[in-house]
Amino acid sequence: MIETVETTPFRDQKPGTSGLRKKVPEFQKRGYVENFLQSIFDAQEGYEGKTLVVGGDGRFYNEDVIQTAIRMALANGFGRILIGQNGILSTPAASNVIRKYKAFGGIILSASHNPGGPNEDFGIKYNGANGGPASETVTGAIYERSLVIDRYKTMDIPQVDLSRIGRVDVAGGVVEIIDPVADxxxxxxxxxxxxxxxxxxxxxxxxxxxxxxxxxxxxxxxxxxxxxxxxxxxxxxxxxxxxxxxxxxxxxxxxxxxxxxxxxxxxxxxxxxxxxxxxxxxxxxxxxxxxxxxxxxxxxxxxxxxxxxxxxxxxxxxxxxxxxxxxxxxxxxxxxxxxxxxxxxxxxxxxxxxxxxxxxxxxxxxxxxxxxxxxxxxxxxxxxxxxxxxxxxxxxxxxxxxxxxxGRNYYARHDYEALDTATADDMVAALRERLPSLVGRTFGNRTIRAADDFAYHDQVDGSSSAKQGIRVFFDDGARIVYRLSGTGTTGATLRVYLERYEPNDGNLSMQTNDALADLVTAADEIAEISARTGRVSADVIT
Incomplete structure (x- = not known):
């Protein structure tokens, strides 16, 4: 029997570049998972009787959310649900399963490289029929629905044994537990x-x-x-x-x-x-x-x-x-x-x-x-x-x-993690305002020849994406990129990307930190990182 449960919206369910990521206690709030899953379903159409793939990286709360997804997907009309044994399905494997079995889409439960545990990170991401992350149009529709959602559909059914490979008939639909590795x-x-x-x-x-x-x-x-x-x-x-x-x-x-x-x-x-x-x-x-x-x-x-x-x-x-x-x-x-x-x-x-x-x-x-x-x-x-x-x-x-x-592109990424969000936002906003005045300024032996805020126009579907990262280009081909990351769950992470090119007849055996040392200094001065955040160096350098 399908149950319709009244609910009220949460204001923080906007998917980032890799879905919705929060700390586990956030997802454990009454109705939080249900609201987001129902918003995913409400933002789609034409899935009645179709196949949905569900799986995750095995982190804490993975199996609980899978059981919720089973109840809600069946209640919303999906005909078949494919799930990796024990709830395990790597993200690329999930993409392959969606494509191989011509599923309508998939729900991937992961916070990727973020830590897991009762008080750590969890995530829900929706992938489309091509096996890839939902487009910005779809994630936008999911978010808009989450802001006004007033009910979700579910069913009162026994939990499905995720450990046993095989098919189970459930409430007029089919749940198949599959080998997560073989395909x-x-x-x-x-x-x-x-x-x-x-x-x-x-x-x-x-x-x-x-x-x-x-x-x-x-x-x-x-x-x-x-x-x-x-x-x-x-x-x-x-x-x-x-x-x-x-x-x-x-x-x-x-x-x-x-x-x-x-x-x-x-x-x-x-x-x-x-x-x-x-x-x-x-x-x-x-x-x-x-x-x-x-x-x-x-x-x-x-x-x-x-x-x-x-x-x-x-x-x-x-x-x-x-x-x-x-x-x-x-x-x-x-x-x-x-x-x-x-x-x-x-x-x-x-x-x-x-x-x-x-x-x-x-x-x-x-x-x-x-x-x-x-x-x-x-x-x-x-x-x-x-x-x-x-x-x-x-x-x-x-x-x-x-x-x-x-030739060699000497390159590194400097991450300033868990910054105060308001401070980070203000720093990037101020840098954006200064972009026109940066051109012509000299830092060491380099002069800035251009500075912009990267915008992308998709030549396939015609969509546009603005404010995708601040770029600073120097006269010798070196560049610095600044970007606030959307993959964390605590504070803000500023990523600073540093790059200079050495032609194939140049010095190809330098240590990266030596090759980029002057750019590190310039990056700090241009964005006023240490002055605004108090951080004298990055937390992680890769």
Whole structure:
């Protein structure tokens, strides 16, 4: 029996770049989850009898919300619900399931790389029929509905056993619990030369992978160990835990420090990698060498043809605006189109659907291709393994060859975390007002030639997105980008992106912090960061 429950709106349910993210206690407020889910359903039409995919990264509160989603989806008319066993489904795997089974859409429960636990972060994101994050039009409609919602639909039905794979008939609909790994692993076998990678491991090649007690542990064990023959002992933190073992599941040099230490050791493995809470980000480290996400995107794009799934070449490359311009060098040299979009994977979706690009990437450790409509951490790791298996060079040798061919974009991101929101907003607003007066000012040996607030016009659907990040360009090609992040749940995070280009006949072996030291000083002075926030340095540098 369908029940209609009266409710009142919450004013804070505006989805960000990756859905709605809040602390768990916020989601536990009476009606909070129900209101947002009903707003998702009310913003759509034509889903009666259709399939909905539901899954998440296993963080605290995941299974509770799945049970709520089952009751509400059936009450609203969905005919079939596909759920990963134990509520587990990585974000790229969910995208694949949506696409493979032609679902109407999917609800992904994750706060990505943010910490998990009873007082930590949770998130709900809606993905459309193409498997990608909902468009700004849809998320806007969801938010508008959340502001006026007065009722939600649900059903009083027994809880579904999420641990048992199989089909259950429930209240006139069907709930199917599926293997969360199998479909995704099978897809990877169609893209990469698993035989060549197995031979690489058999030759004595050593890999270390950190799943960070998050969703990719089962995927790593199935693909790297069972299908490719990697050493099981080299798989770290492969059991998904509701609190990620107390760790921060962000694959960067701060939170994956054990992996980094192992890779920097004299007798370290040949290749190291990690993925994040929901499996859509990646960390790549060679023996003695960290590869920045921006460089990784460029190097993968330059070598993608070595993998069977991309042997015919790629249609083009897309990167988020703050991502370094290293990929642009590859595109220019190969005669490929290169697109610059706002941050947020949904902006790549139209380009991928239109066949304009094949490989996409963001500086925040997200890389992927047209095989799904999400960034994909394990995909990036597997493409690196495929390249290593074919070229039989070290990561460091591949990097040096790349820079010798295309030049090197020295690049870093400085994060100022948990800033007072009002202070951060005022700082960015003041910087916007000063943009016209910045042109012509000199900082050290550089002069600002242009400064703007990035706006994007989508050539596929005609939509426009303004205020996507402040850009400062210097006369020697260096640039600084300022952007307030939308992925945190506490205060505000200011991200400052620093980049300078060194041509292939220049100094390609500098330490990144040395190469960018003067830009760090300029960035602080231009935005008045320390003066306004009291912060003398960034909290995280990647």
């Amino acid at each position: 995704y692993a099978d897809l990877m076998e169609t893209l990469f030369d698993f035989a060549a990678i197995r031979d690489l491991f058999a030759s004595g090649f050593r890999m270390q992978f950190d799943a960070m007690s998050a969703v990719t542990g089962p995927y790593a064990e199935e693909i790297f160990v069972k299908r490719l023959g990697a050493d099981p002992a080299a798989m770290m933190n492969t059991t998904p835990l509701p609190d990620f073992g107390g760790h921060h599941p962000d694959p960067n040099l701060v939170h994956a420090k054990e992996l980094y230490a192992a890779m920097m050791a004299e007798d370290g493995p040949d290749f190291g990698a990690a993925s994040d809470g929901d499996g859509d980000r990646n960390l790549i480290i060679g023996k003695g060498m960290y590869v920045t996400p921006s460089d990784s995107l460029a190097m993968l794009a330059a070598n993608a043809h070595l993998a069977p799934g991309y042997a015919k070449g790629i249609a083009g490359i897309a990167r988020s605006m703050p991502t370094s311009q290293a990929a642009d060098r590859v595109a220019e040299a190969r005669g490929l189109p290169c697109f610059e979009t706002p941050t947020g994977w949904k902006f790549f979706g139209n380009l991928l659907d239109a066949g304009k690009v094949t490989i996409c990437g963001e500086e925040s450790a997200g890389t992927g291709s047209d095989h799904v409509r999400e960034k994909d951490g394990l995909w990036a790791v597997l493409l690196w393994l495929n390249v290593l298996a074919v070229r039989r060079q070290s990561v460091a040798e591949i990097a040096r060859d790349h820079w010798a061919t295309f």
